[in-house]
Amino acid sequence: MQQPFTKKEYQNYVDKKSPNSNIGKNLIWAFVVGGLICVVGQVIRNLFLARGYPVDTVANLNSITMIFLGAFLTGINIYDDLGKKAGAGSIVPITGFANSIVSPAMEYRSEGYILGVGARMFLIAGPVLVYGITTSVIIGLLYYMFR
Amino acid sequence: MANKLLGTQTIKFNNPPSIVASASIVGPKEGQGPLGKYFDKILNDELWGEKTWEKAESKIMRETINTVLSSANKAPSDINFILAGDLLNQCLSSNYAIRESNIPYFGLYGACSTMTESLALASMIIDGGYADNIICVTSSHFCSAEKQFRFPLELGTQRPLTSQWTVTGSGAVILSSNGNGPFITQATAGKIVDMGIKDANNMGAAMAPAASDTIYRHFEDTGGIPSEYDMVVTGDLGYIGMEITDDILIKLGCRITDRFRDCGAMIYDRERQDTHAGGSGCGCSASVLAGYLYKEILGGNLNRILLVSTGALMSPSSIQQGESIPSIAHAVTIQKTLG
Numbered sequence: 105m106q107q108p109f110t111k112k113e114y115q116n117y118v119d120k121k122s123p124n125s126n127i128g129k130n131l132i133w134a135f136v137v138g139g140l141i142c143v144v145g146q147v148i149r150n151l152f153l154a155r156g157y158p159v160d161t162v163a164n165l166n167s168i169t170m171i172f173l174g175a176f177l178t179g180i181n182i183y184d185d186l187g188k189k190a191g192a193g194s195i196v197p198i199t200g201f202a203n204s205i206v207s208p209a210m211e212y213r214s215e216g217y218i219l220g221v222g223a224r225m226f227l228i229a230g231p232v233l234v235y236g237i238t239t240s241v242i243i244g245l246l247y248y249m250f251r
Numbered sequence: 252m253a254n255k256l257l258g259t260q261t262i263k264f265n266n267p268p269s270i271v272a273s274a275s276i277v278g279p280k281e282g283q284g285p286l287g288k289y290f291d292k293i294l295n296d297e298l299w300g301e302k303t304w305e306k307a308e309s310k311i312m313r314e315t316i317n318t319v320l321s322s323a324n325k326a327p328s329d330i331n332f333i334l335a336g337d338l339l340n341q342c343l344s345s346n347y348a349i350r351e352s353n354i355p356y357f358g359l360y361g362a363c364s365t366m367t368e369s370l371a372l373a374s375m376i377i378d379g380g381y382a383d384n385i386i387c388v389t390s391s392h393f394c395s396a397e398k399q400f401r402f403p404l405e406l407g408t409q410r411p412l413t414s415q416w417t418v419t420g421s422g423a424v425i426l427s428s429n430g431n432g433p434f435i436t437q438a439t440a441g442k443i444v445d446m447g448i449k450d451a452n453n454m455g456a457a458m459a460p461a462a463s464d465t466i467y468r469h470f471e472d473t474g475g476i477p478s479e480y481d482m483v484v485t486g487d488l489g490y491i492g493m494e495i496t497d498d499i500l501i502k503l504g505c506r507i508t509d510r511f512r513d514c515g516a517m518i519y520d521r522e523r524q525d526t527h528a529g530g531s532g533c534g535c536s537a538s539v540l541a542g543y544l545y546k547e548i549l550g551g552n553l554n555r556i557l558l559v560s561t562g563a564l565m566s567p568s569s570i571q572q573g574e575s576i577p578s579i580a581h582a583v584t585i586q587k588t589l590g
Contacts, residue, residue, distance in 0.1 A: 107460055108502040111447035118448060118456040122491055123412045130409070178405050187407015194407050203407050211403035214303040228406060 134193030137186060141197045145170050167198055174199030178206040204228040255378070258472025261439040267589065268377040268385075269430025272323030273541035276315045278393065278419030281530075281538065284519045289542035290420070291318055297394055297419055305343060308392035308419075311534075312337070312348035315421040316388055319541075323425045330354045330425070331382035334373050336365035337390045337533050338417075339399060344390050354386070363487050364441065364562030365389045366422065366537040367581040371438035373426045374583070383428045390421035391532030400451070400567055413453040415489045416526035418518060422537030424545065433548045437584040439469040443564065445577040451563075451570045455492025455515075455528055458561040461578035462488055463499040465559055469582050470505055477507045481553045484544065485580070486536035486560030487515035489529030514539035536560040548587050555586040 109117060148169050152162040174197075177183040183203045187194045194200050205225055212224035226233065257263050275290045282293030294311070301307040312335070320327065333352065336359035337344040349356050361368040369387035376382045394404055396417040402408055426435065444464050448457040462485050470476065477483060488496055493513045500507060514536045515529035540558060547553045559582040565574070 107444070107446060107464070108499060109446065109460075114446045114460070115448070118453065118495065121495055122453055122456065125409070125412055178407075181405060184405045184407045188409060190407075191409040200407065203405070207403040207405035207407075210405055211398055214305075228402070 130191055133190050136193070137190035138193030138197060141170075141194065141199055144173070145197070170198045171202040174202030175206045178203045179210070183207075201229060201232070204232070257437070258468070260442070260468055261437055261472035262371070262375065263437050263473075264374055264378040264435065266378050266380075266428065267434040267436045268374050268426040268428060270424045270433050270435065270545060270585070271427045271430040272319050272325075272425045273423065273545040274315050274319035274322055275422045275538040275541040276311050276318065276420060277534070277538050277542075280393070280416075280524065281418055281420050281518055284524060286518055286539065286543045289546055290538060291322075291542070294419075297392070304392055304395035304398060305339060306347075308337065308339070308344040308390055308395050308421075309347040311392065311419070312344055312388060312390040312421045312423075313352075315390070315423045315541075316348065316352065316386060319386060319388075319423040319425055325384065325425065327352055327354050330384050330386055332357060332373070332376065333386040333388065334359055334369035335386075335388045336360050336369065338362065338396055344392070344395070345388075348390070361560075361579060361581065362562030362564050363391070363531055363533050363535060364560040364579050364581050365533045366486070366540060367438075367558055367560035367583050370424070370426070370435060370558075370583045371440060371581055374435045374438055377426055377428050380428075385426045386423055387426060388421060388423035389533035389537040391417050391419070391534035393417045393419045393532075396532060410527060411452045412527050413450070413455070413491055415454055415487065415515060415528045415531035416519065416524075417532040418487075418515075418530045418535040418538060420534040420538040422534065422539070422541030424541055432589070433545070433585050433587050434589055435583050436586055436589070437469075437473060439465055439472060439582040441465040441580040441582070443577045443579050445575050447575045449570075449573065449575045451565060451576065453491065453528075454487075454531060454563040454576065455489040456495055457563050457565075457576035458488055458578040458580065459492045459495035459499065462492070462496045462559055462561045462580040463503070465580040465582050466496070466500060466507065466557070467503055467505050469557065477505065477510060480510060480555050480557050480584075482510050482512055482556040483507045484512045484514060484539075484556055484558055486513070486558075486562075487529065487531040488513045488561055489515045489531065490521070491528050492561070517543070544585075548585065551587070554588070555584065558583050558585060
């Protein structure tokens with residue numbers, strides 16, 4: 105049978121037929137959830153500051169606490185439900201980074217601790233680390249040369 | 252001289268095999284869907300006491316085979332061959348499900364089209380006089396499919412509205428040379444059709460041209476018309492793929508709109524179950540056939556249907572390498588009585 109479309113026409117037709125995500129609703133969800141995660145981070149930071157920790161230490165403690173929360177919510181099957189609604193709002197904060205490492209670790213535990221958890225843990229986060237670190241090295245070199 | 256071949260790709264069975272028994276086991280989400288009451292068993296959780304998704308899927312298929320055997324009152328030794336397949340690499344769910352069964356086994360891979368592929372081949376084997384009883388079975392599992400084809404389950408991602416939800420479940424039927432129907436009277440083998448769709452989150456659009464090709468070919472080859480069927484039911488095109496298939500067929504002058512259904516669109520409640528474009532997977536058309544369709548045919552609500560399971564033949568590697576999605580659809584005619 106001769107298809108009634110060329111490949112190009114078909115792609116255009118499919119694009120028209122396929123529903124787009126509701127950007128407005130998604131943006132609001134991302135803004136609210138992402139904002140709430142930041143508010144939680146700020147509250148934790150203020151609590152540490154109020155207990156008299158130095159500012160540098162508070163930055164570390166704050167990150168560690170948020171990573172723990174992200175990992176914990178992933179472990180009890182809540183973070184993915186949040187992500188389904190919030191999208192980038194829950195991916196971009198550091199809790200999302202924790203989610204991207206803990207979720208493959210959980211998924212591949214069945215393949216053992218070495219080739220499963222160990223090897224697959226950075227399946228999603230790996231590219232972020234590779235390109236994040238590469239970018240910071242390049243920026244650092246530029247800063248060193250042109251400051 | 253091939254005297255059972257109609258047109259270019261359809262076979263007419265002179266000794267049509269009967270579907271003498273069916274069995275289906277599905278996951279909790281499928282059980283909560285609109286077809287829930289038709290399935291033989293609904294699981295409470297998707298692991299079913301196993302340690303891994305893969306083992307759970309194998310167990311679902313194994314138990315579906317056991318169920319279909321007992322409902323047909325047959326022992327494994329009565330079965331000549333089993334034709335099975337699933338979505339996991341090297342068809343591992345089928346291999347492990349059938350490992351202890353002691354039944355000669357042909358493993359098939361046609362992605363989500365495997366159920367009608369197995370029905371078509373089994374019918375040819377029986378019609379040719381090479382076997383009396385054959386089990387056709389396929390399975391899929393949402394969690395094992397996500398793991399293999401997409402992302403870890405707990406990763407907080409958003410699914411696009413065009414994406415489909417892999418059915419957790421398995422469906423099995425026993426075809427027999429001896430029985431009172433429903434009969435498989437014709438089979439149309441599909442060709443691979445690839446219209447260049449690369450988006451693995453829009454499999455309905457990738458598979459629609461293959462589905463329309465097979466359906467159109469079926470009517471051309473047999474000289475039949477859609478009104479001779481109570482239902483033309485595709486495997487897992489989903490809502491978007493259905494709309495496109497209908498459009499393509501209308502352009503070709505073949506109107507099935509009023510009797511066109513899709514297992515993927517029927518198995519979940521679109522509004523309530525958050526499954527976006529519908530269900531998919533080998534287990535989708537298998538469980539809907541073994542559960543809903545078979546019982547509707549037996550009950551007399553359907554007399555003649557064309558079942559067209561649809562498959563997207565990509566792999567995670569081909570998608571990452573930017574290849575488009577080759578698709579296929581195989582059709583079988585199932586009718587309550589002969590003549």
